[in-house]
Amino acid sequence: MSAPGWTRLLLRIVSQKDRTDEVIGDLDEAHYRRLQQLPAWRATLATSLEALDMARAILWLRLSAPSVSWLDFKLGMRMLVRYPGLTLIAVPAIAFAVMAAAGTYEFVRQVAAPSIPLAEGDRLVGVLNRDVRTVDSYAPQPERLRTVARIDGGVGRDRGVPTRTAQPRDE
Amino acid sequence: MGHESLGEFELLVMLASLRLGPYDAYTVSISEDIAARTGRSVRRANVFTTLQRLEKKGLVTTRLGAPRADRGGRPPRLVTLSPDGHRALRATTRAISSMVGELDLLGDGDTAGETA
Numbered sequence: 088m089s090a091p092g093w094t095r096l097l098l099r100i101v102s103q104k105d106r107t108d109e110v111i112g113d114l115d116e117a118h119y120r121r122l123q124q125l126p127a128w129r130a131t132l133a134t135s136l137e138a139l140d141m142a143r144a145i146l147w148l149r150l151s152a153p154s155v156s157w158l159d160f161k162l163g164m165r166m167l168v169r170y171p172g173l174t175l176i177a178v179p180a181i182a183f184a185v186m187a188a189a190g191t192y193e194f195v196r197q198v199a200a201p202s203i204p205l206a207e208g209d210r211l212v213g214v215l216n217r218d219v220r221t222v223d224s225y226a227p228q229p230e231r232l233r234t235v236a237r238i239d240g241g242v243g244r245d246r247g248v249p250t251r252t253a254q255p256r257d258e
Numbered sequence: 259m260g261h262e263s264l265g266e267f268e269l270l271v272m273l274a275s276l277r278l279g280p281y282d283a284y285t286v287s288i289s290e291d292i293a294a295r296t297g298r299s300v301r302r303a304n305v306f307t308t309l310q311r312l313e314k315k316g317l318v319t320t321r322l323g324a325p326r327a328d329r330g331g332r333p334p335r336l337v338t339l340s341p342d343g344h345r346a347l348r349a350t351t352r353a354i355s356s357m358v359g360e361l362d363l364l365g366d367g368d369t370a371g372e373t374a
Contacts, residue, residue, distance in 0.1 A: 089330050106335075108322075108332045108333065109284075109285070109322070109332065109333065109334060109335040110306070111330065111332060112326075112329035112330060112332030112333065112334060113284075113285050113286050113302060113306070113329070113334070115328070115329050115330040115332065116286050116326075116328050116329045116334075117286055117302065119328045119329075120328075137301075137302060137303070140301055140302075140303045141302065141303045141306065143303070144303035144304070144306060144307050145303075145306075145307075147307075148307050148310060
């Protein structure tokens with residue numbers, strides 16, 4: 088006879104996937120042995136308590152397993168405390184290096200690409216229209232210079248492809 | 259690996275694993291063996307977590323055994339001591355033996371610690 092269903096479900100939820108079978112198997116076996124020695128209700132009670140204890144232990148084991156990065160962090164802190172001379176040199180050196188790098192970057196950025204002297208001027212961008220036509224472009228065809236629409240002033244273009252054509256207005 | 263020191267319960271679990279052998283040592287049998295020999299009540303959850311800790315330390319290796327009907331068709335995870343585990347066990351028992359030395363702890367007579 089198997090352990091109570093909820094205990095098996097509980098252990099299935101909390102245990103690691105590769106350990107589920109053995110954990111539930113252990114519980115089933117323990118319950119089976121108890122049933123041979125105890126009344127059913129006492130065996131069920133004892134198995135239920137054991138399942139709760141096992142679930143607590145598994146959860147504790149999983150939650151307290153330190154990650155490698157945490158161990159590295161602890162080792163780093165321990166080394167800094169153990170060698171204060173190194174700490175006194177290394178920490179200001181790293182701070183100075185970060186400050187120097189940031190300062191150099193900002194200086195070069197201001198010199199090479201100064202922003203427009205407006206609020207949030209660095210967010211302004213220039214748009215280069217490679218399809219600009221001027222009135223001079225139509226000089227050879229003066230008959231087309233009658234309206235703005237006729238010199239393509241009302242033609243929308245997206246990357247060179249006409250997307251919107253203005254209708255010529257009546258003269 | 260250097261000398262791995264074993265805690266008391268770790269020592270009991272490893273001795274039970276050694277005693278039961280590679281085909282019979284798993285959580286349930288180890289718990290019952292310790293309970294039967296020491297007379298203390300053993301929580302299976304403690305044995306389970308201790309085995310996981312020993313496995314992580316490389317002192318035991320585990321493998322799945324054959325499925326069994328009394329386990330609902332599920333296999334037990336069998337435990338075997340690794341060479342490092344044997345070394346740690348020897349070192350710990352040797353340390354205990356050397357500390358006990360000629361003290362008569364199992365006899366009825368008074369010991370130095372009790373009379374002091």
